[in-house]
Amino acid sequence: MRFDDVRLTPNKGLSLHGKTKRMSDKRTELSKLGEFGLIERLSEGVQLQHKNSVKGIGDDAAVIDQGKDYGLLSTDMLVEGVHFDLSYAPLPHLGYKAIAVNASDIAAMNGLPKQVVIALGISNRFSLEAVEALYQGMKAAAKDFKIDLVGGDTTSSKSGLIISVSVYGQVEKERVAYRKGTKPHDILCVTGDLGAAFVGLQVLEREKQTFLANPNMQPKLDEYTYIVERQLKPTARLDIIHELKGLGVIPTAMIDVSDGLASECLHLSNHGHVGFAIYEEQLPIDKMTFDTAVEFQMDPVTAVMNGGEDYELLFTIDQKDHEKLEKHADIHFIGHAHEATKGNVLVTKKGNVVPITAQGWDHLNQEHKKD
């Protein structure tokens, strides 16, 4: 009998509404469910009690009715050794990234981030100077993305660095974009270019191994600047949110690309009850991403479809809005929606039709995926 079993036995003082039961001996490994499966399982039975809770679990941010506008609330946790490796991620960049990925969640709702709170777990191997370097990046990101740093919590951690950021944003009610909403014949759009952050990570990992083998070797990163920066210091595409508004376009659905195009496409598919056809020849791939992927003997399309952390925006628009965006230099039309029964497919340059499957970055099993 373990000590904590005793405490789980119902008793007058400690029972939780008399419902706490002794934990069963059943053990289901989390890896069997994956991150999305776990979230689904934990969400079971969650009910919204407040009428201003417009949207709960299941989108990039929660939606809260604030009268005139919708408030948006999202949280992300970055854990040392899982999401970042301090041997090549400089602390200011890491701080910047922690804010950027949260701002990106708000952008994915077609909103703008306004306030942020930061919880930090810090082990005693970090000095004040190190924490200040981390904050330097956070403050720079807050300035770039026009977010007010309004609060936080700092605590000690037994092991590595833990950064948990929660962001509050706003969107006009009629402009909110959910993961659901795509209709057949809508056009699938993506901003920027894809795969760079993932290929950049491969470069950093290679240089780290080289460095570990011979600490006198200087990492060779100069020729990989763009893709390494995409990995270490991503941005949130708030510029696109402003431009969509200026152009009078409301996406029918939107998500940010944190887990790879394939995974995000399947989210829009599941939420919208539609399928997608994506055309390989339309995929935006930077030349450095392409060349470096080849150098690593990797198919660049794999980096685009299954790499993660690009933090670009993937969204669908009604066909009537096509001409409003067709001259935009940084928005690419990569496919279209069709009936769900047609499934999600990638049409290759050779005309082959390949099913799109989720091999996105599963944050619960990331190490496995990185192997």
Add this chain to the structure above:
Amino acid sequence: MRFDDVRLTPNKGLSLHGKTKRMSDKRTELSKLGEFGLIERLSEGVQLQHKNSVKGIGDDAAVIDQGKDYGLLSTDMLVEGVHFDLSYAPLPHLGYKAIAVNASDIAAMNGLPKQVVIALGISNRFSLEAVEALYQGMKAAAKDFKIDLVGGDTTSSKSGLIISVSVYGQVEKERVAYRKGTKPHDILCVTGDLGAAFVGLQVLEREKQTFLANPNMQPKLDEYTYIVERQLKPTARLDIIHELKGLGVIPTAMIDVSDGLASECLHLSNHGHVGFAIYEEQLPIDKMTFDTAVEFQMDPVTAVMNGGEDYELLFTIDQKDHEKLEKHADIHFIGHAHEATKGNVLVTKKGNVVPITAQGWDHLNQEHKKD
């Protein structure tokens, strides 16, 4: 030269606005600053850009103007081995506590929590059943405190369990209570009783040691039910928030007691530019807390002043509101404010006047304090 030093050297691609500088070799230990010192240091230079950011860093929650009401935003991180010990904290209780301590931050602003997002870092020693047990407690707390669980993030952790909760709440603009606002002659009030959670922790630690020495021994907790529950499953005093409103009382300042009465009193003192006189004979101490403290050869007043995690509310009221609260069974008048020059003092039963010093629970150095 370390690998990451290279990356901190400014270069075209990776510099953060050209300002990233090579980290100095200076190393200041975080323990030298403590949690509050660190927060103060990190807050330097943080400016609020949005006019709806009414209150940033430095109170129990940030305040965001939402038009009709104020929105309140707060975050807290609980780290295994620092804030909880799973050998005696059952997962459902821990989940409950994680929500309660956040709800308490909103109560401390005289507001009510409405929505919550939860970020979890989970190591692979946790099974699905364990995470569900944790969520069982979170859902129970969400129900008790009428909070909607609207989102989250789950990720893997290299070591222990990390729970980061961010809560959004609301308060009518004219009812918001800050840490600042106390005037000389205001009455200092506290809810419930104090010191129980700290003494409960001593019992749990003792029983754990007994158990570790002889795993066949059953922990003796039955006679300590109340204080152990205060430690393992605290509540947020939202009942008081409703009652203050019903009685037509707006505290002139308020804070929740997470770090011990002394520490919180000094916060109200610093923010309000006043001093306080607290009377030992007025301190609310439960009999079990008192007797158990004595059993541990500890001064019960020390448990009250310097123990943590009671999550009661400490607030000041104008003298004109005294009679509205004097018949309240669970609100205790423990002292009064005076000019700042008179300092913060505890008046003992014997009439001695003792300066109140901060020996509260410093979350950055908690292990040290627990020794």
